[in-house]
Amino acid sequence: MPIERVKPGVVKVVPRKLSVAERLYIPKVVAGMLVTLRHLIHNLLHYKKLPIISYPEVKRVYSERFRGRHILTTREDGTTRCVACYMCSTACPAECITIEAGEDERTREKFPVRYDIDLLRCVFCGYCVDACPEDAIYMTRDYEMAIDTRARAVVGLRDLVVPPNFPVALEKKGTAGGTGLGQPIRQAPYPDEAPPNPDLYRGA
């Protein structure tokens, strides 16, 4: 036994004793198998009620309050509701919102010239929605945000702004196949974006 070589007093050996009933191995194995079998038979009989979603074909619909990808809503006349007041970017704990304000020559009203959200920095806390005084920014039930380059995680006005009368409030029960709201993030490369450097993947 290797234990004899260890210096005395260093090792605390704890005896393991089980009663006779606990040492009987077979009954508990049978009991455990019965649980599994009961579930197997129950699931075979009720296979349509199994909580399984065949994901890319059937999509999960989250609740109304789900905090997914953002949208910027527009007014009836097609202008964006955002007045570039910087409330959202001030409230943002991840500092992921970048706004540049412009002024409309005619109405003297502020509007965002640039409104970028870095989705890789965003923590989806919902503070921007809480902070917005104009009900301009909302979070949707869209949760599919896969991208192939980091630069595309920064979404701007053209990805965020949705048409007027966009259904912001959704009914609770969705149907299979629909994801909710947001528009898909553009997958085609942006024209001003350099193609990925192939040397990065060669391993030098």
Next chain:
Amino acid sequence: MFDVHEMEVNFGPQHPSTHGVLRVLLKLDGERIIDAKPIIGYLHRGTEKLFENMPYPQCIPHTDRMDYVAAATNNLGFVETVEKLMGITGQIPKRAQIMRVMLSELQRISSHLLWLATHAIDIGAMTPFFYCFREREQVLDLFETYCGARLTLNCMRIGGMPDDLPPGWLDDLEAFTGKFEAAVDEYESLLTNNRIWKRRTVGVGVISPEEAIEWGITGPPLRGTGLEWDLRRAQPYECYSDLKFEIPVGKNGDTYDRYLVRMAEMRQSNRILRQCIPMVKATPAGDIKAKISRVIRPPEGEVYHSIESPKGELGYYIVSDGKTQNAYRLRVRPPSFVNLQALPVMAKGHLVSDLVALIGTIDIVLGEVDR
């Protein structure tokens, strides 16, 4: 000096049973552990320093990311500490208090379910994993319906709650609590009297009440030694003093007793949830926020407040200079970090395979250990 029979082995940081990026430096004699030294810091993000540089409300989403399997209790501890610092603890509406208790008890259930699933799978029992995750999924669905996120909840605000309960939420909760007791029975039928489970857990990692106090252990590992210490009873916060629940305690302080304590705690949490449902129905809807100013600027002073998180005593210590909107100093007392310090005491003399059971039984989350 150097003993030819001794061998040093790194257990982790990429080992799947270390539940994250924990590295344990083992000194072995054959299969037997002479010394185990936990080496941490791989997930250090400087959360405390981050907190000192942002206004109090913005810290709440960051507390989610410390113990990321129990975000609601992290939120609760933080908002309560700031409320205590501002002296508005008494102004929190009853409905908000009950909602906070409900969310943190649901979180306790979900955290313990994750613990049981991973602990059992570490030891070799694969089946409970699937059943635990079935119920955990329902808890996460309840969170998602309430606040819109499943793990990083951000579900509490300083002075109250962000939103009222959505319609039908209490019915969903009632349906869940009705079924949950039978689900715990099912996990117990698989494990509690199972011979293999007992051989792997009984007498493993024994810690005495005195040692537990010396090491500052809290939560289920402390109660597993037989000490009845639960902050929900010892220093009641929110509406815990109105609720009837028992504090399950163990006897021997071994891995098996800690398992029993956590199983009993899940049943007690379920019991609390069942009491909360009629209580919250009796309060006026929409009364969820105390009337406080939008800009949170606590007076000068310092405060320590702790709550019973699923893993033990979670405390926050805030120093405010009274001038700014952020803390001058903010310190988190995480239960996982303190409980992890007892790992060498527990592990000495056991086999390497027992270390897997011991890391599981302490129930650490490395996001909280390293912060």
